[in-house]
Amino acid sequence: MEKKPSIKDVAKVATVSTATVSNVMNASRYVKEETRAKVLKAMEELNYRPNTAAKSLKGKNTKLIGLIIPIQQSDTSADFFISLANGIESVLNNEGYKLVISNSHENINNELDQIEMFNTEFVDYMDGMIIAPTSEIGKETDDPMMIEYPVVYVDRKLSSTDKVDTIYTNNYSVTYEAIEMMLKKNRKRIAFISGPIDVSSTIERFEAYKDVLGKYQIEMEKELIFVGESSFESGYKIAYQLLTTQDVDGIVVVNNTMSMGVYKYLKEENIQIPKKVSFLSYDDFNWMELTDPTITTIKQPSFEMGKAAAELLLEKLENKSHEPKEICIESSIIIRNSL
């Protein structure tokens, strides 16, 4: 129950000054081998751990990287971001950095200042940040006041005017291509279902839908477009609404949580997939091989995006002034049996 030992305690035990202890720890100056040994022994003896807060206060690097992710409650997007985080850590751990994660919950309306608070609260600790911005957070983090430490944005592009370091994926082109595959299978009326259209990734997926229909001279019908919440229930309800009022032969769900709800309804109603209705989902999960039929989907390279983000951040950390980069990691279509 003793007090946690400080550098002073170590110095006292080793009968040297605190400066010498610091020098031993950081190898910042030469210390005689004999003294070094004494200090090391004292540290060991006291089970001493340096106080990171004090380090950080002195402007020393903390070897801590922050990650902000927007996971909503009961959203399978968790997997996407966890995989992203794993990718980041796979790079960071090798370099002796540690990752600290916080969740912004994608709840903007009343939590915006909470996010902002969190964000600033951590600037002091962290050597750098990786942020998967919510639709609005960009407005805050853009503030030049705050960008005095390196940041890399990931997954979603900011609407910011200035170019910022971003890792993103080709939502537009891969969605375009996948829907085109549907069309080539002679689908005429394809519905589009998504969560809230406010983040860049979702917007791009919708643009792709619009454009590919245009290319095939199919008129976009309001009745076939559904913007719901990112939840199983929302997907289920939308599927009900869609299929009881419209005659469709294809469904694109660009939100994995919702796609479960939609699929559930299709199975329940015994609607033949893909014979009657083609089905395309977003994000790839193991369970998509367990259903009947297995589900064709667009796989986002979450792990690789994490890796890329971490690498870019590390680069910035070393080489303070470099041009902002925007790097695209390609998504791919995992073809199974639902198209």
Add this chain to the structure above:
Amino acid sequence: MEKKPSIKDVAKVATVSTATVSNVMNASRYVKEETRAKVLKAMEELNYRPNTAAKSLKGKNTKLIGLIIPIQQSDTSADFFISLANGIESVLNNEGYKLVISNSHENINNELDQIEMFNTEFVDYMDGMIIAPTSEIGKETDDPMMIEYPVVYVDRKLSSTDKVDTIYTNNYSVTYEAIEMMLKKNRKRIAFISGPIDVSSTIERFEAYKDVLGKYQIEMEKELIFVGESSFESGYKIAYQLLTTQDVDGIVVVNNTMSMGVYKYLKEENIQIPKKVSFLSYDDFNWMELTDPTITTIKQPSFEMGKAAAELLLEKLENKSHEPKEICIESSIIIRNSL
């Protein structure tokens, strides 16, 4: 690109002392309304944010709670822990606390000291910690040296001798009950598949298997017990090995990632569920309603466990000295069509 403003800058602009600024921020002493306004205006003007590192150094509470979770790469356990985290935050946010998460990766062999380092690295910042311990981390965090800040353990019990605050779930009894359900459906040879048996939760599930067989006077057969890695592939391989060499009529998989692999094999081989083989999984996911048959499983109350952990921690935070508590949040059996 200016330097971040400090309390001194605010004091200067407001033409008061730093003490007054601090008093305004913390409402620690009475400050004349007029002065207060001046200070507030200066803070606003400079876009001032207090430095948490300095606060923490002074022993002030940081309103930050740390969470350590053990998520392995490509493990669906992510959902369990994310849900846990959500539960924690649902409580914490109301009280003005923020949650910071770090992943221990459940990789003990070579990362033990990294975990330990992380763990100590954060003590200075955090007001308290919630830890889902890996199988061995307990040994380190038990060290009385380190327990000078409040900790709540969750999900897994430590082998520690001293009683520590723990939130756990009734792995043993619910698993017992579920397997008993299988037995009552006249299943004679039930296989048991799990990930590494080193954390308390898995151990308890195995104990339940052993005991319930005992109760029904069924001899436990080595050939029906498989301990693999927590991965889809491992599950698939084990299922192959099991079903090509043994004649079973029930399978219990107490690891959700592996259960997907097992199920995949069963479907591929067109083995009738539950007619030929009863199937029981662990953890509940939306997709378990999408398969055919839908999957009966044991649902762990991850969100509620998180809530309970946060509540307990908050209680400790307020009321420094209280008896360690061990609280059980009940798991339940979600009955679908695979038994």
Add this chain to the structure above:
DNA sequence: ACACTTCATTTAATCGTTTAAATAAATATT
């Protein structure tokens, strides 16, 4: 008018580190 409170604010020490500058001891140079 004087001492006594009360009120509002400031001074200065403190938390646990780092680090530039100062110092002391040992070694080299003449």
Add this chain to the structure above:
DNA sequence: AATATTTATTTAAACGATTAAATGAAGTGT
């Protein structure tokens, strides 16, 4: 032997906050 240089260590200020104690100004009672 006196001086210059190198080596190893210490002193003390600084980082950005908090807070006990000190201070000064205003108000009260006699």
